[in-house]
Amino acid sequence: MKENHNDNTDVSQQLAELEWDTQPRRDLWPDIASKIRFADRRLKIKQRWTSKSVWVPTAIAASLVLVIGTVMFNSVLYQQNLANQKYQAAMALYQEAQLQLIEQQHQTVRLQLAGLLNRQNANLSPDFVAEVEKLMQNIDSAASEIKKAISSQPNNPNYTSLLVRTYQQELKLLNRVETTPDTTI
Amino acid sequence: MSGNNEAELIELAKSGDLKAYEQLYRKHVGKIHALCLRLTGQTELAEDMTQESFIRAWQKLGSFRGDSAFSSWLYRLSSNVAIGYLRQQNKWRMVSFEESHHQATIGFASIHEEAPDLEKTLMKLPDQARTVVILHEHLGYKHAEIAQLTGIAVGTSKSLLSRAKALIQNN
Numbered sequence: 001m002k003e004n005h006n007d008n009t010d011v012s013q014q015l016a017e018l019e020w021d022t023q024p025r026r027d028l029w030p031d032i033a034s035k036i037r038f039a040d041r042r043l044k045i046k047q048r049w050t051s052k053s054v055w056v057p058t059a060i061a062a063s064l065v066l067v068i069g070t071v072m073f074n075s076v077l078y079q080q081n082l083a084n085q086k087y088q089a090a091m092a093l094y095q096e097a098q099l100q101l102i103e104q105q106h107q108t109v110r111l112q113l114a115g116l117l118n119r120q121n122a123n124l125s126p127d128f129v130a131e132v133e134k135l136m137q138n139i140d141s142a143a144s145e146i147k148k149a150i151s152s153q154p155n156n157p158n159y160t161s162l163l164v165r166t167y168q169q170e171l172k173l174l175n176r177v178e179t180t181p182d183t184t185i
Numbered sequence: 186m187s188g189n190n191e192a193e194l195i196e197l198a199k200s201g202d203l204k205a206y207e208q209l210y211r212k213h214v215g216k217i218h219a220l221c222l223r224l225t226g227q228t229e230l231a232e233d234m235t236q237e238s239f240i241r242a243w244q245k246l247g248s249f250r251g252d253s254a255f256s257s258w259l260y261r262l263s264s265n266v267a268i269g270y271l272r273q274q275n276k277w278r279m280v281s282f283e284e285s286h287h288q289a290t291i292g293f294a295s296i297h298e299e300a301p302d303l304e305k306t307l308m309k310l311p312d313q314a315r316t317v318v319i320l321h322e323h324l325g326y327k328h329a330e331i332a333q334l335t336g337i338a339v340g341t342s343k344s345l346l347s348r349a350k351a352l353i354q355n356n
Contacts, residue, residue: 011350015303015323022219024232028232028236029211033203
């Protein structure tokens with residue numbers, strides 16, 4: 001690695017004669033070990049919370065709870081204001097926005113689930129994969145029927161609530177696939 | 186565990202064995218501390234940099250593939266840590282050889298009255314010149330490598346080395 005120099009070559013020799021192994025005044029290891037343990041713990045926590053597999057379902061679950069809350073609240077109001085036409089028109093617009101939000105969340109869960117199945121395919125038994133796929137199809141069929149009902153009665157929040165509960169089944173399925181790496185359901 | 190050779194200790198440490206890493210620390214701490222001491226010129230800072238070097242080495246252990254000796258890898262990492270810190274703190278500014286000579290009287294050399302003459306001369310060098318001398322003459326780095334590590338130009342590295350050597354020779 002050294003370059004050629006014709007002059008002052010003895011400087012490196014003089015340097016080599018110096019003491020190049022001097023212990024610190026105190027033992028640094030206890031501090032080093034403690035900082036390493038602390039940093040490792042922080043890293044594990046960070047990795048856990050930056051991992052999509054943890055925060056995506058958690059965030060979706062939290063937002064679904066909020067959606068269910070508002071849907072149930074709306075259901076009560078719906079019963080109370082059934083005769084109010086203006087209220088029903090406003091509710092229809094609100095329901096539509098809610099449906100869009102629910103669909104977006106469902107698509108996120110579906111992509112997450114499909115990706116997970118794809119990644120873990122080699123570790124999962126064929127029966128397990130087939131069962132998950134069948135459950136996904138059931139959820140799709142149920143959701144399709146509920147959406148038809150919503151189209152015919154757009155102001156009825158009970159159907160929206162039912163749709164959210166159906167999609168929640170998919171979220172549960174995603175969590176089960178994540179925690180069941182190589183066995184059947 | 187004491188019978189383990191270095192390669193085994195490295196593999197154990199890579200898998201998270203802190204006891205194995207402690208053995209590596211015990212083996213190399215003296216050399217790393219000496220390097221940090223000479224790069225920083227300050228006893229307390231050298232200890233901080235030694236500590237930081239071993240923490241950083243633990244975190245980067247996975248990237249050590251054994252292409253070079255573990256000590257060389259550690260030296261390079263520690264040089265990076267110490268020089269990086271000094272640059273960050275703006276302590277690694279360019280000072281003249283004359284100015285540095287005066288500053289050294291309150292630094293390392295004055296504390297170690299019994300230190301060899303070369304040691305005293307080294308500590309009287311500006312930080313950048315001392316770093317170039319250590320990296321080039323002791324660790325065998327090329328000027329291009331020093332430039333990359335320190336952020337100075339290759340020409341500056343050569344010039345600093347030449348002046349520093351002349352000063353060492355005259356003392």
